[in-house]
Amino acid sequence: MILARTVNEVKAQVREWKSQGLSVGLVPTMGYLHEGHQSLIKRAVAENDRVVVSVFVNPIQFAPNEDLETYPRDLEADCALCESTGAAMVFHPEPEEMYGDDFTTFVDMTGVTKELCGKSRPTHFRGVCTVVNKLFNIAMPDRAYFGQKDAQQLAVIRRMVRNLNMNLEVVGCPIIRESDGLAKSSRNTYLSPEERKAALVLSKAIFMGERMIKDGEHDGEKVLSAMRELIESEPLARIDYVEMVKWDSIEIHHKVDGPVLVAIAVYIGKTRLIDNFIAE
Incomplete structure (x- = not known):
C-alpha cells in the first residue's frame, strides 16, 4: 500500500x-x-x-x-x-x-x-x-x-x-453501530465511562422514533416531541437539535409523507454527537 x-x-x-x-x-x-x-x-x-x-x-x-x-x-x-x-x-x-x-x-x-x-x-x-x-x-x-x-x-x-x-x-x-447501539464515531473516545453510558440516549431516541413511524405515526411533531422528552431525561445530555427534514433538500418538514431524515445532535458533557434515521 x-x-x-x-x-x-x-x-x-x-x-x-x-x-x-x-x-x-x-x-x-x-x-x-x-x-x-x-x-x-x-x-x-x-x-x-x-x-x-x-x-x-x-x-x-x-x-x-x-x-x-x-x-x-x-x-x-x-x-x-x-x-x-x-x-x-x-x-x-x-x-x-x-x-x-x-x-x-x-x-x-x-x-x-x-x-x-x-x-x-x-x-x-x-x-x-x-x-x-x-x-x-x-x-x-x-x-x-x-x-x-x-x-x-x-x-x-x-x-x-x-x-x-x-x-x-x-x-x-449505512450507519455502523456499537453492540449496544451507539453510532460509531471517532469522537466517542472523548467520553468518560459515565458519559459513554449516558450517550446511549441518542440511539435509544433514534430507535424509538423509527419504531413510532413504523407503527404508523405520520405526525412529525409527535415523533420529535417523544424523542426530545427521552433525551431530556438524561441529566448529562444537552440537545443541539432534534429535527425532521426532507431527505433530498434538508428542508424542515414535519409530516412523514415521503423520504424524511430524522436527525439529532446532542452534547454529552462537552462532546457533541450526532445520529439519524431515514423513513418514508
Missing part, C-alpha cells in the same frame, strides 16, 4: 491507474478510523479496482471554539486498517500541502446547508465542500463513499456533485 503525502504523488499514481483502464474509489476521512470507516473502505474495494483513503483533519471545517487541536489522530493504526482492508493508497497531506499561503477559493452552498448542523456550525459545510472538491480533483475517483451517520454531509455532497456536473458517483453507506 502506498502512503502519499503530496498532491502530485496522488495525481501521478491515479493517472497511471487510469491509463491501465482501472477504476478508482475514494473514501474521504479525518482519520482515527473505526469499523464505520472500514465498512466504507470494504464497499469501495468491492466496487473499484483501486481505492484511495484520505486521512486529513481538515482545519477549515472547524470553528475557532471546536476540537481541531484535540481531534484524535493515529496514522499508524489508520494505515494498518486501510492496508488490511484492501486500500491501495492512503493520502495523508499536511494542511500546508492542501492550503498554501495564497489559498483564497472556497465552495459555498445555500439551502441544503441551512438547517441541522449548518445552523449550529455555520462555517462547517463551506470547509467540507471545499476540501471534498479538492479531494475529488486530486484523486479523480469514479466513486466516492460517505457514511449515512453524517447524513446532511451526504446530502450536501450529492447536491454539490449534481450542481457542478462532477463526473463521479456518490455512494452512501
Whole structure:
C-alpha cells in the first residue's frame, strides 16, 4: 500500500491507474478510523479496482471554539486498517500541502446547508465542500463513499456533485453501530465511562422514533416531541437539535409523507454527537 503525502504523488499514481483502464474509489476521512470507516473502505474495494483513503483533519471545517487541536489522530493504526482492508493508497497531506499561503477559493452552498448542523456550525459545510472538491480533483475517483451517520454531509455532497456536473458517483453507506447501539464515531473516545453510558440516549431516541413511524405515526411533531422528552431525561445530555427534514433538500418538514431524515445532535458533557434515521 502506498502512503502519499503530496498532491502530485496522488495525481501521478491515479493517472497511471487510469491509463491501465482501472477504476478508482475514494473514501474521504479525518482519520482515527473505526469499523464505520472500514465498512466504507470494504464497499469501495468491492466496487473499484483501486481505492484511495484520505486521512486529513481538515482545519477549515472547524470553528475557532471546536476540537481541531484535540481531534484524535493515529496514522499508524489508520494505515494498518486501510492496508488490511484492501486500500491501495492512503493520502495523508499536511494542511500546508492542501492550503498554501495564497489559498483564497472556497465552495459555498445555500439551502441544503441551512438547517441541522449548518445552523449550529455555520462555517462547517463551506470547509467540507471545499476540501471534498479538492479531494475529488486530486484523486479523480469514479466513486466516492460517505457514511449515512453524517447524513446532511451526504446530502450536501450529492447536491454539490449534481450542481457542478462532477463526473463521479456518490455512494452512501449505512450507519455502523456499537453492540449496544451507539453510532460509531471517532469522537466517542472523548467520553468518560459515565458519559459513554449516558450517550446511549441518542440511539435509544433514534430507535424509538423509527419504531413510532413504523407503527404508523405520520405526525412529525409527535415523533420529535417523544424523542426530545427521552433525551431530556438524561441529566448529562444537552440537545443541539432534534429535527425532521426532507431527505433530498434538508428542508424542515414535519409530516412523514415521503423520504424524511430524522436527525439529532446532542452534547454529552462537552462532546457533541450526532445520529439519524431515514423513513418514508
